[in-house]
Amino acid sequence: MTFTSTRFGQFTYFSTQLGDTNWSGKNILDFGGNVGNILRDPNSTIDPERYWCLDVDKDSIEQGKVSFPSSHWLFYDRFSFFFNPNGVRSLPLPHMDESFTYIVAYSVFTNTCETDMLELVAELKRKLTPDGALAFTFIDPHYMSWGECSRNNLQWRLDLETERHHITEAEANDVDARAQNAKWFTLVNGADLYIETEDVRSYPPEEQRTFHVFHTTDYMRSLFPNATIRPPVNNEMQHCCIIRN
Ligand SMILES: C[S@@+](CC[C@H](N)C(=O)[O-])C[C@H]1O[C@@H](n2cnc3c(N)ncnc32)[C@H](O)[C@@H]1O
Secondary structure, eight states, rough: OOOOOOOOOHHHHHHHHHHOOTTTSSOOEEETTTTTTTGGGOOOOOOOEEEEESSSSSHHHHHHHHHOOOOOEEEEEEEETTTTTTTTOOOOOOOSSSSSSEESSSSSSGGGGHHHOOOOOOHHTTEEEEEEEEEEEETTTTOSSSSOOOOOHHHHHHHHHTTTTTOHHHHHHHHHHHHTTSEEEEEEEETEEEOOOOOOOOGGGGGGGOEEEEEOHHHHHOTTOOOOOEEEOTTSSEEEEEEOO
């Protein structure tokens, strides 16, 4: 099972969030960068030879290597519920000699349990240059990303799961009601809601379909008190958490 990202615009998103459009001459680590779509953003100023991509999806790493041979592609065989169900739990980051001005992770910790996110953020921070920044996205379930549609981010996800017939409308309404006051929660396979707990029942690898983690902005502030948290930009639904050295 491989996953090829069809999302684009990551450079525009992160350069706006970081207030810097000139990334040329800077080492960049794209954590969970998949096939490297950030390099395809027409606004990108990243030097391909200064771009490193680390991902738990082996096929994406292989594809990225073919498209951008002068960049650096590293397969990271760490467990991920959906993306690498047979991976190694708590595997440390592979050794890299370089340090990075920007480490970005678009839509990676939105699929990762909290223990993993905290462990990985701590490890990634150690790979920053003294003037560097780590920027990663998260999804606030109660935030209305697209004002005009009057559905919040969780409802948007539930609408999608309903349209795809993964869950019924009644199940969607039930999840929505139960998640109302939660600071954070995980929605597994569209229907199984785990509120403020990592005690997720075990699913056979072939049943590990989706693992969407939602965090409120206040909760992220409590986890990362020194971070700057910014609302979505570039018509996206994801907030950005920025940690500077
Ligand atoms: C939703 S995709 C986003 C891909 C890419 N950032 C983009 O915007 O196109 C999430 C990516 O994170 C990767 N991933 C998930 N958990 C990871 C982990 N613990 N370490 C590194 N990559 C991970 C997945 O394999 C997948 O490529």
